[in-house]
Structure formats: C-alpha cells, structure tokens
Amino acid sequence: MFNFDNVIERRHTNSLKWDNFGPIYQLTSIEDILPMWVADMDFAVPQCVTTAITKRLEHPVFGYSNICDNTYLAIINWLATHHHYTVKKDELLFRHGVIPALANVIAALTKEGDAIVISPPVYHPFYFIPTNLNRTLLTCPLVEQNGHYHFDFDAFEQQLIKAKAYILCNPHNPGGMVWDEATLREIVRLCAKHDVLIISDEIHADLVFQPHQHIPIATVAGDEINRVITCMAPTKTFNLASIQSAFMIVHDANKRELIESYATANGQGGINVLAVEATRAAFEEGEEWRLAMLDYISHTMDVVIRELSTIDGVTALKPDGTYLLWIDYRATGLSEKEIMQRLLTVGKLALEPGTKYGVEGEGFLRMNLACPLATAEEAIARFKKALA
Numbered sequence: 083m084f085n086f087d088n089v090i091e092r093r094h095t096n097s098l099k100w101d102n103f104g105p106i107y108q109l110t111s112i113e114d115i116l117p118m119w120v121a122d123m124d125f126a127v128p129q130c131v132t133t134a135i136t137k138r139l140e141h142p143v144f145g146y147s148n149i150c151d152n153t154y155l156a157i158i159n160w161l162a163t164h165h166h167y168t169v170k171k172d173e174l175l176f177r178h179g180v181i182p183a184l185a186n187v188i189a190a191l192t193k194e195g196d197a198i199v200i201s202p203p204v205y206h207p208f209y210f211i212p213t214n215l216n217r218t219l220l221t222c223p224l225v226e227q228n229g230h231y232h233f234d235f236d237a238f239e240q241q242l243i244k245a246k247a248y249i250l251c252n253p254h255n256p257g258g259m260v261w262d263e264a265t266l267r268e269i270v271r272l273c274a275k276h277d278v279l280i281i282s283d284e285i286h287a288d289l290v291f292q293p294h295q296h297i298p299i300a301t302v303a304g305d306e307i308n309r310v311i312t313c314m315a316p317t318k319t320f321n322l323a324s325i326q327s328a329f330m331i332v333h334d335a336n337k338r339e340l341i342e343s344y345a346t347a348n349g350q351g352g353i354n355v356l357a358v359e360a361t362r363a364a365f366e367e368g369e370e371w372r373l374a375m376l377d378y379i380s381h382t383m384d385v386v387i388r389e390l391s392t393i394d395g396v397t398a399l400k401p402d403g404t405y406l407l408w409i410d411y412r413a414t415g416l417s418e419k420e421i422m423q424r425l426l427t428v429g430k431l432a433l434e435p436g437t438k439y440g441v442e443g444e445g446f447l448r449m450n451l452a453c454p455l456a457t458a459e460e461a462i463a464r465f466k467k468a469l470a
C-alpha cells in the first residue's frame with residue numbers, strides 16, 4: 083500500500099540534506115556523496131497530506147487566516163489516543179518550528195544570566211538557543227554503559243540547584259532513548275524541589291518502536307503540571323519539516339500570557355494556511371502511513387545494525403525511538419577527524435559527527451535511516467569501504 087522502497091531523487095530540489103551540505107562538511111563537490119545527516123526523511127509524505135494541501139491550493143486567495151477548529155481537534159484527539167494526554171484548545175500555542183518554540187519559551191520565562199540545564203550528548207540547538215539568548219548553560223551528561231544511557235540524578239540535582247530551567251529531549255536525540263516513567267517522575271520531583279521549569283522537546287514522540295511507549299512528561303507531572311511546557315510537531319513524524327508546523331502545550335495561563343506577549347513583541351507568529359491543513363490531515367488520517375513507516379524503518383535498522391556489527395570496532399544498538407542510529411566506533415581507535423575524513427573521501431558518505439551533540443558524543447556517529455532500504459544498504463557498503 084505504501085512504497086517506502088521508492089528511491090526519490092531529491093538532488094536539485096533545494097534540499098538541505100541533499101543539496102546544501104558542502105560548506106557544512108567543507109566539501110567543494112557533493113554530487114557523489116550520499117547524505118544521511120540532517121533529520122528529515124527521503125520518503126514521500128502521506129497522500130492525505132498532499133491531498134489536503136492541494137485542495138487548499140484550489141482556492142486562489144491566501145489572505146490572513148486562522149487555525150481552524152478541525153486542526154485543533156485533530157491534535158487534541160491524537161494526544162488523547164496516542165499519549166493519554168488530555169489537552170484543551172486554549173493550552174495549545176502554535177509556532178512554525180520546535181526550535182522557535184524553544185527560543186520563545188526560554189526568552190519569555192527566563193532572564194539573561196539564568197542557568198539552563200541540558201543532558202548531553204543532545205540535539206545541538208539545546209546549546210545555541212540558551213547561549214544566544216545570553217543564558218548560562220549547565221550540562222549534566224548522561225551516563226553511558228554498554229551503549230545505554232541513563233541519568234546521574236545526583237549530578238543532575240547539583241545542576242538544578244543553580245538553574246531556572248531544564249530542557250528535556252524525549253525521545254532523546256541522538257541516543258534514541260524513550261525515557262521511562264520512573265525517570266520522568268524523578269525529573270519532575272527534582273525540578274519541583276528546586277523550582278525549575280521543565281521544557282520538554284517531544285518532537286520524536288510518534289517515532290517509537292514496539293514495545294517502547296512514549297510518555298509525555300506532563301502526564302506524570304501531577305500537581306506540578308504547570309511547570310511543564312511540552313513542544314511537539316507533526317513535522318518529524320510525517321516528513322513535513324519545510325511545511326513548518328509546531329505547537330507548545332502550556333497548561334499554566336500565566337506562562338501562556340508571558341510566552342504570547344513575548345512572541346507578539348518579537349514578531350513571532352503561528353503557522354501558515356498550508357501548515358494548518360497539513361497538520362490536520364496528518365493527525366486525522368496519517369496513522370496507517372505512520373505505522374507502516376515505523377515497521378519499515380525498524381526493519382532497516384535491524385539490517386544496518388547487523389551489517390555494522392561485522393565491521394571491526396563498530397557497534398550500534400537499536401534505538402527505542404527516532405530514525406537516528408547512534409553508531410559507536412570507539413573500538414576502532416580512530417579519532418573523529420580521521421573517521422569523518424575516511425567516510426567523506428573514501429566512502430563518500432556524510433554522517434553526523436558525534437561531537438556535534440557535545441564532547442560526550444566523541445567516538446559516535448549519527449546516521450539517519452529514514453530512507454529506502456536500498457539507500458541504507460548503499461550506505462553500509464560505503465561505510466565498509468571507508469573503514470577497510
């Protein structure tokens with residue numbers, strides 16, 4: 083029914099992933115490089131999304147518009163049925179991306195000089211958003227044991243004592259962890275103890291493999307729910323990054339007002355008319371596509387992990403969620419510079435270097451597997467060639 087095997091030519095479409103990575107990897111020519119870096123998919127979006135956008139395009143006026151009730155309803159129903167998360171319409175604030183949402187929340191609810199805690203290795207904007215806003219960044223690295231990561235809650239509490247906010251990544255990019263209930267409850271307990279705001283980036287919430295289950299931290303926060311702000315989007319799940327659609331869930335009316343007034347003062351707004359339609363269609367009708375896509379990527383992950391394990395010094399564990407594989411090459415003895423050089427010049431393969439997510443990512447690479455199996459197999463061949 084869905085053809086995820088279809089290899090779609092994305093070159094020369096102004097794609098960041100396929101057309102514009104030369105300067106990032108310091109390459110003058112990129113035509114023969116296979117890019118598996120930035121987190122978007124090489125799959126066609128669900129047909130329901132294309133149909134919804136096309137239908138809206140048939141009306142020739144694109145004046146100022148509102149977010150329709152059906153889009154609110156689609157999100158509210160999705161959160162209730164997929165995540166047992168009850169959300170009211172007025173608790174939803176729309177932004178054109180999760181990054182703008184994170185920046186909006188930090189700017190509105192913390193002050194210059196305030197300390198913000200993050201848990202590296204972690205999605206790199208968690209570093210640059212607070213620092214660009216002149217906040218002080220406090221890191222509390224996750225502890226890695228045989229490829230699994232967990233929190234060091236003693237160290238975490240020591241940082242929270244000094245902090246105003248914590249940015250959680252759940253599911254975690256790049257490690258792929260889906261944090262369990264006990265971990266989430268402990269995060270809430272400690273943040274409550276030290277009066278720390280919890281900003282939870284849950285953009286990967288709907289990209290979780292069985293038997294894992296995503297739990298929004300707000301749903302275990304109990305009486306502390308007002309200290310949680312959750313950022314979500316349809317864009318990662320349904321491959322809509324450049325449609326630009328995201329939303330925050332803010333239960334506390336006072337915080338909503340601060341966030342909205344900061345946004346108004348700084349010219350930030352909601353989402354455009356096509357994003358409204360795409361978001362509604364994805365959440366209303368995209369479930370079958372999502373389940374098939376997850377099955378497909380799960381299989382691709384298994385194949386790639388098996389193949390990688392045949393390379394000396396290289397291992398990877400299947401993530402609980404996300405389509406990102408976190409590859410451990412520490413046992414090869416290669417430095418990051420050496421392996422990146424080999425991958426780019428010999429293998430002609432562009433992966434993300436682990437230190438992009440903090441020094442704790444040294445010895446790891448991130449590979450984006452939201453692609454046809456044939457592309458992943460080609461990547462493996464190139465990886466092997468680079469390390470031969």
Ligand SMILES: Cc1ncc(COP(=O)(O)O)c(C=O)c1O
Nearest residue numbers: 121179180181205255283285328
């Ligand atoms: C954890 C996380 N947050 C946010 C984003 C980007 O969100 P947006 O494109 O909506 O700004 C990504 C993209 O990879 C991500 O992995």
